[in-house]
Amino acid sequence: MSVARxxxxxxxxxVTRARAGEARAIARLISLVEDASPSLREVSxxxxxxxxxxxxxxxxxxxxxxxxxxxxxxxxxxxxxxxRVGVLAIDPSSPFTGGxxxxxxxxxxxHATDPDVFIRSMASRGHLGGLAWATxxxxxxxDAAGFDVVLVETVGVGQSEVDIAGLADTSVVxxxxxxxxxxxxxxxxxxxxxxxxxxxxxxxxxxxxVVRDLRSMLSLGAQPGQWxxxxxxxxxxxxxxxxxxxxxxxxxxxxxxRTGALAVRRSRRARDEVEAIAVTALxxxxxxxxxxxxxDLLAAEVAGGRLDPYAAADRLLDAL
Amino acid sequence: MSVARxxxxxxxxxVTRARAGEARAIARLISLVEDASPSLREVSxxxxxxxxxxxxxxxxxxxxxxxxxxxxxxxxxxxxxxxRVGVLAIDPSSPFTGGxxxxxxxxxxxHATDPDVFIRSMASRGHLGGLAWATxxxxxxxDAAGFDVVLVETVGVGQSEVDIAGLADTSVVxxxxxxxxxxxxxxxxxxxxxxxxxxxxxxxxxxxxVVRDLRSMLSLGAQPGQWxxxxxxxxxxxxxxxxxxxxxxxxxxxxxxRTGALAVRRSRRARDEVEAIAVTALxxxxxxxxxxxxxDLLAAEVAGGRLDPYAAADRLLDAL
Numbered sequence: 001m002s003v004a005r006x007x008x009x010x011x012x013x014x015v016t017r018a019r020a021g022e023a024r025a026i027a028r029l030i031s032l033v034e035d036a037s038p039s040l041r042e043v044s045x046x047x048x049x050x051x052x053x054x055x056x057x058x059x060x061x062x063x064x065x066x067x068x069x070x071x072x073x074x075x076x077x078x079x080x081x082x083x084r085v086g087v088l089a090i091d092p093s094s095p096f097t098g099g100x101x102x103x104x105x106x107x108x109x110x111h112a113t114d115p116d117v118f119i120r121s122m123a124s125r126g127h128l129g130g131l132a133w134a135t136x137x138x139x140x141x142x143d144a145a146g147f148d149v150v151l152v153e154t155v156g157v158g159q160s161e162v163d164i165a166g167l168a169d170t171s172v173v174x175x176x177x178x179x180x181x182x183x184x185x186x187x188x189x190x191x192x193x194x195x196x197x198x199x200x201x202x203x204x205x206x207x208x209x210v211v212r213d214l215r216s217m218l219s220l221g222a223q224p225g226q227w228x229x230x231x232x233x234x235x236x237x238x239x240x241x242x243x244x245x246x247x248x249x250x251x252x253x254x255x256x257x258r259t260g261a262l263a264v265r266r267s268r269r270a271r272d273e274v275e276a277i278a279v280t281a282l283x284x285x286x287x288x289x290x291x292x293x294x295x296d297l298l299a300a301e302v303a304g305g306r307l308d309p310y311a312a313a314d315r316l317l318d319a320l
Numbered sequence: 321m322s323v324a325r326x327x328x329x330x331x332x333x334x335v336t337r338a339r340a341g342e343a344r345a346i347a348r349l350i351s352l353v354e355d356a357s358p359s360l361r362e363v364s365x366x367x368x369x370x371x372x373x374x375x376x377x378x379x380x381x382x383x384x385x386x387x388x389x390x391x392x393x394x395x396x397x398x399x400x401x402x403x404r405v406g407v408l409a410i411d412p413s414s415p416f417t418g419g420x421x422x423x424x425x426x427x428x429x430x431h432a433t434d435p436d437v438f439i440r441s442m443a444s445r446g447h448l449g450g451l452a453w454a455t456x457x458x459x460x461x462x463d464a465a466g467f468d469v470v471l472v473e474t475v476g477v478g479q480s481e482v483d484i485a486g487l488a489d490t491s492v493v494x495x496x497x498x499x500x501x502x503x504x505x506x507x508x509x510x511x512x513x514x515x516x517x518x519x520x521x522x523x524x525x526x527x528x529x530v531v532r533d534l535r536s537m538l539s540l541g542a543q544p545g546q547w548x549x550x551x552x553x554x555x556x557x558x559x560x561x562x563x564x565x566x567x568x569x570x571x572x573x574x575x576x577x578r579t580g581a582l583a584v585r586r587s588r589r590a591r592d593e594v595e596a597i598a599v600t601a602l603x604x605x606x607x608x609x610x611x612x613x614x615x616d617l618l619a620a621e622v623a624g625g626r627l628d629p630y631a632a633a634d635r636l637l638d639a640l
Contacts, residue, residue, distance in 0.1 A: 045628040052625045063382060136629075263623065270629065271619035275606060277633035282602045286595065299591035303583065305372045308365040309456075309590065313597035 011039055015046045018145040021084075026118055026145050033137035034122065044137065050144035052266075054086070055253050056167060059153045060193075061174030066200040070174060070236040070245075071153045075111050077239075077246045078149055086142035086150040087119040090135065118147065135167055136273045149249075166272060169265060170252045172245070174198045175214065177206030194229045196248045202233035202241065227255050290319045331359055335366045338465040341404075346438055346465050353457035354442065364457065370464035372586075374406070375573050376487060379473045380513075381494030386520040390494060390556040390565075391473045395431050397559070397566045398469055404436040406462035406470040410455065438462065455487055456593045469569075486592060489585060490572045492565070494518045495534065497526030514549045516568045522553035522561065547575050610639045 014032075017025035032043050059074075061067055071087060078085045111117040122138060135152070142150045152168060173194035178201075197218075199210050211231055218229065230248050234241035256262035287295060298315060301307035334352075337345035352363050379394075381387055391407060398405045431437040442458060455472070462470045472488060493514035498521075517538075519530050531551055538549065550568050554561035576582035607615060618635060621627035 041628075041630045044630050048622075048625050048628045050625070052623075263620075266623035267616065267619045270622035270632075271615060273629050274615075274618060274622060274632040274636060275603065277629055278606055278636045279599060279603055281633065281637060282606075283595065283599055286598055286602075295591060295594075296587065298594060299587045300583075302368075302590035302594060303372075303586035305368050305370070308361075308368045309593050309597055310361045310364050312590075312594040313601065316594060316598045317601060 011042050011046055015043075015050075015144070018141065019050065021115060021146070023115070023118055026141060027120065029141045029145075030120055030122075030138045033141060034134045036134075040137070044140065047140050047144040050146075051140055052143065054139075054143040054147050054150045055249070056139055056143070056150050056152060056169045057249055058168030058171045059151055059174065060171065061176075061198075061200075065174045065176045066236045067153050067174055070198065070200060070234065070242070071151050072110070073234075073236045073239050073242040074151060074245065075117055077242045079111075079114065079116065081246070083148040084116045084146060085118075086145070086147035087117070088135070088138055088142065088150065088152045089119070089121045090152065090154040118142065118145070136269070136276075139167065167269060169256060169262060170195045170249055172196045172198055172249070174200050175210050176201040177204045177210050195227065195252050196245070197229055197231045198234055198245060199231060200234050200236050203235050207233065227252065227259075227261075285320060286316055290316050294319075331362050331366055335363075335370075335464070338461065339370065341435060341466070343435070343438055346461060347440065349461045349465075350440055350442075350458045353461060354454045356454075360457070364460065367460050367464040370466075371460055372463065374459075374463040374467050374470045375569070376459055376463070376470050376472060376489045377569055378488030378491045379471055379494065380491065381496075381518075381520075385494045385496040386556045387473050387494055390518065390520060390554065390562070391471050392431070393554075393556045393559050393562040394471060394565065395437055397562045399431075399434065399436065401566070403468040404466065405438075406465070406467035407437070407439040408455070408458055408462065408470065408472045409439070409441045410472065410474040438465070438467065456589070456596075459487065487589060489576060489582060490515045490569055492516045492518055492569070494520055495530050496521040497524045497530050515547065515572050516565070517549055517551045518554055518565060519551060520554050520556050523555050527553065547572065547579075547581075605640060606636055610636050614639075 014025045014029050018029055029043055029047075031037075033040055059067055059071055068089075071089070075085050075087065111119065120138070122134060139150060139152070171193050173196070175197065176199065197214060199207055199214070201207065211233070214231055218231075230251075232241060232245045232248050234245055236242065253262075256265065290298070295316070298307070298312045302309050302312050334345045334349050338349055349363055349367075351357075353360055379387055379391055388409075391409070395405050395407065431439065440458070442454060459470060459472070491513050493516070495517065496519065517534060519527055519534070521527065531553070534551055538551075550571075552561060552565045552568050554565055556562065573582075576585065610618070615636070618627070618632045622629050622632050
C-alpha cells in the first residue's frame with residue numbers, strides 16, 4: 001500500500017492528516033490496524049516516531065456503575081482545559097460477527113461535533129487475547145495523532161480490567177453504591193490495579209459505605225513512599241466531582257513522571273506488545289507447519305482420549 | 321514424581337484414588353495441574369485414557385443474576401437423579417496474589433458432605449489467556465474422576481463467557497429481570513454462545529419482558545434443523561423450574577450425540593488446548609532466546625518511539 005501506482009504515499013498521507021486532527025484519517029488508520037490489514041506493519045512504523053505524548057487513562061468498573069456517563073463528563077472537563085481528547089470504548093460483542101454492537105455511544109453525541117474530540121468504539125472480539133491484539137495498535141494511532149489524553153473505557157469485570165490496566169498509564173476504577181455481589185467481587189479483584197478510585201452516584205444511599213469499605217481494603221495494601229490511589233466522589237450525571245477526577249488523573253501523571261514510573265510502565269507495556277506480536281506470528285507458523293488437516297487429526301486423537309495434549313503439542317512444535 | 325524413591329507410584333496412586341471418588345486425591349490432582357507443577361505432563365498422560373464421559377456444562381451470566389444459587393440448585397436436582405456432580409467455580413481474583421478470593425462458596429456448603437459432589441474454586445488469574453491455561457486441565461481431572469456432569473460457573477461478562485463456551489459441551493446463559501444495561505450488553509454478546517437460556521428470578525417484575533426480548537433476538541438467528549436454544553424460567557432460590565433446566569441440559573447432550581456435534585465440539589476444544597500448550601512453550605522459548613536483559617532493552621526502544629513493535633518482534637523471532 002505504501003506508495004500507490006500513481007506515486008502517492010497513502011499511509012504517509014493518512015498519518016499527516018491524522019496528525020493535523022482530521023477525524024476521517026484517524027478513523028481510517030484505526031481500521032487498518034484493527035483489521036490487521038496488510039499495511040498494518042507500515043502504519044505502525046510510520047506512527048512510532050510520533051508516539052509518547054498522550055496520557056492513556058483506563059476506565060473500568062462493573063456494568064451499571066456509570067462508565068459511559070463519566071467518560072462523557074470527563075471529556076467535557078478536559079475540554080474546558082483545552083486538552084484534545086481521544087476516547088476508545090471497548091464494547092462487548094458477538095465473537096462471531098466481530099461488530100461493535102453499542103456503536104458510538106449515544107451519550108457521547110454531544111461531543112460529536114467537537115473537532116478536538118475523537119470517539120471510537122471497538123469490539124473486544126471473542127478470540128483469545130481479547131483486547132491484547134487491536135487495542136495497543138489503536139492507542140498508538142490516537143497517541144500519534146496528538147491527543148493529550150486518551151480515555152479507554154471497557155465493559156465488565158475480571159480479565160478485561162486487568163488487560164486495560166496493562167495498557168494504561170493511569171487506571172481509574174469506578175464503583176457505585178447498590179451494586180451488590182458484583183462490586184464486592186470487582187473490588188477484591190481490582191484492589192492493586194487502580195491508580196484512582198471513583199465512587200460514582202455519590203448522592204445515593206450507601207455511597208458512604210462504599211467509601212468506607214474501600215478505605216479499609218486500601219489501608220491493607222498501603223506502601224510508604226508509593227502513590228496512594230485517591231478516592232474521588234462523583235455524580236457523573238450532573239458533573240459533580242468530575243473536576244476533582246480530572247485533577248487526580250493529572251496528579252497521577254505528574255507522579256509517574258517524577259518517580260520514573262512512567263518509563264517503567266511504558267517499557268513493560270511495549271514488552272507485552274512485542275511478545276504478543278511475536279506469539280501471534282508463531283501461532284500462525286504452528287498451524288502452517290503441521291497443516292490444518294494434520295492438526296484436526298491430532299485434535300481428534302486428543303478428544304478421543306487416545307493422545308495426551310502435551311504429547312500432541314510436542315508433535316506440533318517438532319513440525320515447526 | 322512418577323515413582324518415588326521407595327518405588328511408590330505417586331501419580332498413579334492419586335489417579336486410582338480419584339477414580340474411586342476420593343475428594344482429597346481429586347483436589348491434589350487439580351492442584352498439580354493448576355500450579356503447572358513438574359508432574360503436570362505425567363498427570364495429564366495418566367488421566368487421558370479415562371476421559372470423555374462427563375458432560376461439561378458452562379454457566380455464565382452477569383454478576384447478580386443468581387449463578388451460585390442456580391449452580392447449587394442444579395447440583396441438588398442432578399443428585400436426585402443419582403448423577404455424580406463436579407463443580408468448578410471460576411472466581412475473580414487479584415492478578416498479583418493469584419488466590420481465589422471467594423473461596424468455596426457459602427451456598428455450596430449444603431453439598432459439602434455429599435461424597436458424590438466435588439466443589440472447587442479456581443482463580444481466573446490475571447495472565448493473558450486467563451481461563452485458557454488451567455481450566456481445561458482441571459476439567460480433565462474431574463472428567464477422569466468419573467463425574468457424570470461437571471458444572472463450570474464463571475463470573476462477569478465478555479471474554480470469560482466466550483472462553484467458557486469454548487470449554488463446555490453445553491453452555492447455559494443466565495439472565496434476570498432488572499439488571500439494566502449490563503444485561504442488554506450481555507444479551508447482545510452471548511446470543512450465539514448459548515445452548516440453553518435461563519431467565520432466573522422469574523417471579524420478579526420484568527421477567528416476562530426479558531423472555532420476550534430474548535425471543536425476538538433469538539428468532540433473528542434461528543436456523544432450520546439446528547438445536548434451538550430453549551428458554552427455561554427458574555426461581556433458583558426456591559428451586560422452582562430447576563428440574564426443567566436439568567431436563568434441557570440432558571436434551572442438549574442427547575442432541576449433541578445424535579448429530580455428531582459432540583465429537584466436533586470436543587475436537588475443536590482439544591485443538592485449542594493443544595495450541596495453547598504449544599504457544600505457552602514457544603512463549604517461554606521466546607524469552608529464553610533473547611534473554612531478559614535483551615528483551616528489556618528492546619522494550620525500552622519501543623516505548624521510546626525509536627523502534628516499531630513489529631520490527632522488535634522480528635528480532636525476537638530471529639533469536640529463536
